[in-house]
Amino acid sequence: MLRRLALTAVASLAALSAAAPAATALSPLVPLPPLPVIHDDWFGGQETRTRLTVTVSESGNPVADGVFELECGPAGGSHPAAQRACDLLDEAAASGKNPFVPTDRNAMCTLQAGGPAAARVQGTWQGEDVDARFSRSNGCEIARWNNLVPVLPSAR
Known part of the structure; x- marks a missing residue:
């Protein structure tokens, strides 16, 4: 009885393995459609394209010195x-x-x-990587710093 059961199982497996390639050869393979790209706003959130870490030292304002996180879209983080x-x-x-x-x-x-004020801004702005250093070492650098206030603090 056990022998008959084993022979039936082997015969069934052989028949199925021979039938599968024949069945797929008759019907062409149809490619699956592309998967949709999941966006943050589909779940009620808004995509944050700006996320920066602002590190400031020796600005002349002890409250403005430190490390601050800035997120935009919506505005948030520890930035003052x-x-x-x-x-x-x-x-x-x-x-x-x-x-x-x-x-x-x-x-x-x-x-x-x-x-002596110095700053470093790292992270992502408008989806692009940022790693920028700022100082007030000459007229050009002072203007560059001032153009970025309030991202950078007003230096004394």
């Missing part, structure tokens, strides 16, 4: 002026200007010192 900072960054994006571009090495800059 998040909404105003996001508004400034949105204006820059609308005008097509990247506020994180370093000063041109060939630029003629006034030789004035704006203090």
Whole structure:
């Protein structure tokens, strides 16, 4: 009885394995449609395209020195002026200007010192990676810093 059961199982398996390729050969394979891309806003959230870490030191304002997180869309994080900072960054994006571009090495800059303030901005702005350093070492750098206030604090 056991032998008959084993022979039946082997015969059935052989028949099925021979039938499967024949069945697929008769019908062409149909590709599956592409899967949809899932967006954050499908779940009620809004995609954050700006997420920055702002590190400031020696600005002359102890409250402004430190490490701050800035998120835009909606404005948030630990940045003390998040909404105003996001508004400034949105204006820059609308005008097509990247506020994180370093000063041109060939630029003629006034030789004035704006203090020891230093800052670093890292993260993502408008979906692009950012790693920018700021100082107040000459006229060009002072102007670059001032153009980014309130993302960077007003330095004394």
